[in-house]
Amino acid sequence: MNLQTVPFILLVISCCQAFPYTELAQYVDDHQEEHVEVLREWVAIESDSSNILRRPDLHRMMELVAEKLRLMGGMVQLVDIGEQELPSGQTIALPKVVTAQFGSDPSKHTVCVYGHVDVQPAKLEDGWATNPYNLTDINGNLYGRGTSDNKAPVLAWIHAVQSYQALSRDLPVNVKFLIEGMEETGSNGLDSMILAQRDTFFSDVDYIVISDCGWLSRRPALTYGTRGNCYFFAEVEGPKQDLHSGVYGGTVIEPMTDLIGILDTLISPSGKILIPGVREAVAPLSDEEWKMYQDIEFDVDNYKNKTGVSHLMYNNKVDLLAHRWRYPTVSIHGIEGAFSDSGTKTVIPAKVTAKFSIRQVPDMDPAAVKKQVTDYLHSVFAKRKSPNKLKVTMVIGAKPWLADTKHPLYEAGKAAIKRVFNVDPDLIREGGTIPIARTFQDVTGKSIIMMPIGGFDDGMHSQNEKMSRYNYLEGTKLFIAYLNEVAQINKTSV
Amino acid sequence: MNLQTVPFILLVISCCQAFPYTELAQYVDDHQEEHVEVLREWVAIESDSSNILRRPDLHRMMELVAEKLRLMGGMVQLVDIGEQELPSGQTIALPKVVTAQFGSDPSKHTVCVYGHVDVQPAKLEDGWATNPYNLTDINGNLYGRGTSDNKAPVLAWIHAVQSYQALSRDLPVNVKFLIEGMEETGSNGLDSMILAQRDTFFSDVDYIVISDCGWLSRRPALTYGTRGNCYFFAEVEGPKQDLHSGVYGGTVIEPMTDLIGILDTLISPSGKILIPGVREAVAPLSDEEWKMYQDIEFDVDNYKNKTGVSHLMYNNKVDLLAHRWRYPTVSIHGIEGAFSDSGTKTVIPAKVTAKFSIRQVPDMDPAAVKKQVTDYLHSVFAKRKSPNKLKVTMVIGAKPWLADTKHPLYEAGKAAIKRVFNVDPDLIREGGTIPIARTFQDVTGKSIIMMPIGGFDDGMHSQNEKMSRYNYLEGTKLFIAYLNEVAQINKTSV
Incomplete structure (x- = not known):
């Protein structure tokens, strides 16, 4: 010593x-x-x-x-x-x-x-x-x-x-x-x-x-x-007030139909984001990252069982972790203003607001995403030639x-x-x-x-x-x- | 005398x-x-x-x-x-x-x-x-x-x-x-x-x-x-329970995405019903009916102003009254199970149930409509190859x-x-x-x-x-x- x-x-x-x-x-x-x-x-x-x-x-x-x-x-x-x-x-x-x-x-x-x-x-x-x-x-x-x-x-x-x-x-x-x-x-x-x-x-x-x-x-x-998060409200407004779907159905273009129509253009059935510019902004997965994900302790089957789905969006560990952590995703959370209780209300809701969010990853920029989403939804909505009014707002923009x-x-x-x-x-x-x-x-x-x-x-x-x-x-x-x-x-x- | x-x-x-x-x-x-x-x-x-x-x-x-x-x-x-x-x-x-x-x-x-x-x-x-x-x-x-x-x-x-x-x-x-x-x-x-x-x-x-x-x-x-009414519940169920959209987003196919996707196939932007068989069952408008509708006292502009929309689905009296009274229509009333309050919840809802109804007219038959809607939605859903489960129920079938x-x-x-x-x-x-x-x-x-x-x-x-x-x-x-x-x-x- x-x-x-x-x-x-x-x-x-x-x-x-x-x-x-x-x-x-x-x-x-x-x-x-x-x-x-x-x-x-x-x-x-x-x-x-x-x-x-x-x-x-x-x-x-x-x-x-x-x-x-x-x-x-x-x-x-x-x-x-x-x-x-x-x-x-x-x-x-x-x-x-x-x-x-x-x-x-x-x-x-x-x-x-x-x-x-x-x-x-x-x-x-x-x-x-x-x-x-x-x-x-x-x-x-x-x-x-x-x-x-x-x-x-x-x-x-x-x-x-x-x-x-x-x-x-x-x-x-x-x-x-x-x-x-x-x-x-x-x-x-x-x-x-x-x-x-x-x-x-x-x-x-x-x-x-x-x-x-x-x-x-x-x-x-x-x-x-x-991940960051950009949270959007997409509001479609039509009639002055809620209408009886029997009395008015067939005479007005319903805000819910429009809203469902534009929401359906955000994501493909397999989960791909369809808003132009969003996927292009994502930093590519490096070899080093790929290696890290390979080594991490993570049981895909256990994760699948825990969520209770019959199959996940990706079946291998690296893709699954990468899409969980370092790729963006769109989630539609719900619709405010429509009928959401149990039971059977026969209403044409006058104003409906969808809530959806896009998780942010490097090198996305919330300000750019706001513009991409707003422009895209307005262009999709314009094609419908609807008499209703669309308003898109980004209420959270976290990097x-x-x-x-x-x-x-x-x-x-x-x-x-x-x-x-x-x-x-x-x-x-x-x-x-x-x-x-x-x-x-x-x-x-x-x-x-x-x-x-x-x-x-x-x-x-x-x-x-x-x-x-x-x-x-x-x-x-x-x-x-x-x-x-x-x-x-x-x-x-x- | x-x-x-x-x-x-x-x-x-x-x-x-x-x-x-x-x-x-x-x-x-x-x-x-x-x-x-x-x-x-x-x-x-x-x-x-x-x-x-x-x-x-x-x-x-x-x-x-x-x-x-x-x-x-x-x-x-x-x-x-x-x-x-x-x-x-x-x-x-x-x-x-x-x-x-x-x-x-x-x-x-x-x-x-x-x-x-x-x-x-x-x-x-x-x-x-x-x-x-x-x-x-x-x-x-x-x-x-x-x-x-x-x-x-x-x-x-x-x-x-x-x-x-x-x-x-x-x-x-x-x-x-x-x-x-x-x-x-x-x-x-x-x-x-x-x-x-x-x-x-x-x-x-x-x-x-x-x-x-x-x-x-x-x-x-x-x-x-x-008109009669067939009221449907379309329930899409995925994960065992609601999930955090940050933690799970990108790894599961979300029930809301599926539900929005199938709802969007019910009606065209202009209000046409897209479910095969529904429009075909409707009794044709007779000349006598056409004449009656022509004569009826009805102010289209007043109706438009009352509803508060910038234009109606049809601009002439006969089409408007006919589609109000003697043609079927689809209304999507809302979604149960999704986030519907004000504010910004970042949730992936596990089970979402759309409520929609189809107004019935001669010669439609609720039993046939039930089959048409159920078959159609299941066929549309099958094309998505989703891991989630779809259940279609007709809860009201009024002639x-x-x-x-x-x-x-x-x-x-x-x-x-x-x-x-x-x-x-x-x-x-x-x-x-x-x-x-x-x-x-x-x-x-x-x-x-x-x-x-x-x-x-x-x-x-x-x-x-x-x-x-x-x-x-x-x-x-x-x-x-x-x-x-x-x-x-x-x-x-x-």
Whole structure:
């Protein structure tokens, strides 16, 4: 043994011994019921950001988050981000953004945790087995709207900080929180807020962590890319008001017929996007990517069984993952204004609005997509020579995001996962959109990592969304460990 | 003057003098506020037969009708017509049918009034200016769901009988009532009930009167034909549950894409039905019909302005009326299971069910149409090679109905209209469906007349449905006069 290396070794040992992971993890296990109870309280609030009638609940949700962080001694602010303009031209207050700060030691790194506490719509009659706003534990799975997306991950981060505090341990890094309430509808107002606070709140932030996604399998994962999303409304308006289909049928060109006609030109039966210019903009699949996809652990049959379809759009792993992560897709979500209840209404709806979205990937540009879609639908509609009026609006335009998996932030993530789960993570992309990742990158220039704790089968955005106790608690431990790993990053190396 | 004719003339004079029309009409005018109040009470009940959650309201509605007729001294029965099978396979009790009888003098004719007290769905947020279940008088128009279709006409008939009673006048004919609660969804259970009571309740009925339609213009009308209706559910089912369009988009063939694709093959942009066999079954337009349509009072421009479209499907009166009354049409009403609220949900709906209907005319046959539509949609769907499953169900199959306008019942109607309104009526057909007319004809063999009192602009089945005070009250007087006219029909002449 070379004596010169001894102090370094001692230092390393001392450093590792100084991190009381076992105690902190034990603390999480011992307090799991409390953690579940707070989640129950949060899930009970129907903080659906897409439904303006639920806006009071959303405001209450933000205040609850602020209160929780304040009680922990954080420096908390509820930041007013202005108003939302509705399609009708009216305005409504946006939910405030919660910022918080724990520690301001300039010798430490500063990590900013981003999360959201708004949720997708959910109604019992959509096919939920349990009341979506009453957290229900079935065999260790905690069912409820917003559990996995994104209330439990936000709470796991809060509980990670709380665990250090409870054991009177210094946080290894300064921790900031940025929690918003408009993520599910495109983070309205947040871009401006980030821009406004670039040189204040964000000035001392080194890294941004986002935990708003899920693993690909039972193996923990780090996420290095997301798709963006352009969400469109196509409104066809005809008669002044709804008409009786017996009394008027056969005398007016019905808006629904027109709308169905133009929607049918968006996608081929096999799923090909037919809008000129969209497919042409997609970056070609590189050999390196192809190789990565080949190596990834992913069971196509299992995926097929999970979705419950008799065959998928692609049957091999590479095509399937590529079309999930790095190719665009069109989904038609539904039609507003038409008859949608059970039963048999004989109506000619006067104004119908289709909702559809196109997932964005490099090198697509939302502004170009907006023009491509609008021009295309208007040209298709013009050929119908209809007396009705078409209006196409792009209501969300979120860009895709990509990170470098060799960055020290990702190395720290791999190490934390190794410590908590004793495996190497999958490096994956996300088919969904976390629009804010791209904004953080563009506006603050900070490095970003996505560290999911959601299970692969959590059912985000669908019925029976859940978060398992296992993922919730081990996820909290992962965040505890990760804060320590980030503290080890050499400030000059990044 | 030939002395032999004197007694006959005296008889006629005495007969006409014996009918106290002016007094009866005055009674109606004097009691109009009471009549409006009863209508308010009836409209307040959300007796939506298409919504099984409203079934208790519907039961209550039927009991209220029975109670009203019982208090007037009618022989009333609430007839159990069994259960309704839901698409899920479950069953639910059908609303009872109310029958009532006033008078049983075998020397008099017996008229059976048919009506219904169930309504179409309506929600304030559909675009109603007022709460649809709170009768609201605006400038003499009584707004509320079910006013014109069909609660006010049923009440007008009841008040006609009540007026005779109030003035202690014998009814000139025996009057029976048959009031049901499932008309808006195809009169489920009523066919069997009529068949079962053919030789009891219907044995002494001479004529059946239906007032479940509207005038064509401000001129009172008699209706001699209606279209039938075949109502279809086309369900496309794919994944086990709704999926996140970001996470799963691009890997599954989405049920909505398939459904939009097959719906788009039903109708051409100009409104032509594309289902093989449907147009071929339609009886050709006769020269006589063409002539009748030419002569009818109908303002195409006014109709266009009323609907609010920039141009109609046909610009000349004959084509327009013909396609409204005696040609089939396809209307797509909406899609159940997809996202239909305001806002931006990013969902891939797992199971979507389109609702569309085809209006039936002579010589179409619902059983044949069912096969034509089902075969066609399955063949179109098969070409898509989709992994999803298609299920096509015909949930309503109502035949069209036609009457002879030279029948004494119609002559009596013309005379009553002449007395009350001092004009000759328009003889019109109805684009909508009154399925029971055809059943009455087929099962009982009785003569049927349709005598509408609804205004041409009442907005049945659409937002802001109304009945004007004028039509409600003058309609009551028309029914008073009509009962007297029917009494004059020579029993042997029909």
